[in-house]
Amino acid sequence: MNTIYPSLTIALITKNEAANLEACLQSTAGLTDKIVIIDSGSSDATADIANRYGAAFHRHEDWPGFGRQRNRAHQYIETDWVLWLDADERLTPELNQSIQTALKQTPADGKTAFSFNRLSNTFGAFIRHCGWYPDWVVRLYPTAHARYSDDLVHEKVLLPADTQVKKLQGDALHYTYATLDQFLAKQNLYGRLWAEQRLAKGKTASLSQAMVHGAGSFIKMYILKAGFLDGRHGLLLSILLAQATFNKYAALWLAGKK
Structure with a gap:
């Protein structure tokens, strides 16, 4: 080089x-x-x-x-x-x-x-x-x-x-x-670390917050940020990240209940 x-x-x-x-x-x-x-x-x-x-x-x-x-x-x-x-x-x-x-x-x-x-x-x-x-x-x-x-x-x-x-x-x-398995594994890791980090700072979440943030993520990505212009890939990504958003708040809710 x-x-x-x-x-x-x-x-x-x-x-x-x-x-x-x-x-x-x-x-x-x-x-x-x-x-x-x-x-x-x-x-x-x-x-x-x-x-x-x-x-x-x-x-x-x-x-x-x-x-x-x-x-x-x-x-x-x-x-x-x-x-x-x-x-x-x-x-x-x-x-x-x-x-x-x-x-x-x-x-x-x-x-x-x-x-x-x-x-x-x-x-x-x-x-x-x-x-x-x-x-x-x-x-x-x-x-x-x-x-x-x-x-x-x-x-x-x-x-x-x-x-x-x-x-x-x-x-x-x-x-x-490149693959759905790769996406799910990385998002699970990021979600767990995010929840741990928030919990360490004294933050908590409710299950209703998980639902609201998940739905909000989809609306923002697919509609407000024009994800529909990316076709089926935009739809798939918006759904998957909405689920990932729900998961991380759900993880924080569950961690806070221990």
Whole structure:
């Protein structure tokens, strides 16, 4: 991999991402040869693929939640900038070039971070509505000036108050769910972690709230966010996420009754 910007590290957290990792790393060609991967116990070929790309591969199997797992990468990053990717994401050529241009023109002084837009592919179709697109996420920031929140799930980048977030050109293609089993497994995990996190903060829920939030999720995604324009995939996704929303509030209700 030819280094264009030597003061950039690409960072990922992984577990059994052999089906995705190579395509993700291929899409970063030309950016840097510095890659840090924090793995939580892969049993597939994830480590072999990481080694082929010269990544520094570190195992941390005592899972502390998504935010803290990401923050573990900072002890291994020595560059001015870090670009965070998920293994199921791919940089388009336009986004790759936009990152190169931005880093050549921007000092790593904490005054600027960058976000990019994700276009998600679910069950073989790109979803351009449902509230899923545009989907701006902050992923490129000066290493010394930011960290992720410690949230168990739905973690976010914490930036200094005076940091300006600039938008990069081009999309990242996000291959979220290939199968229904994969969707259900991930949503069950996220829902359980969400409920645990809320319960730890003293939050509770009722079964009626679960019903209202579930119904509201469907109305928002399919009608208000024009999910119907995504055809059958939009309908399916809206139904499934309404169910997932109900499930997570139901999990919080049940946890609060113990």
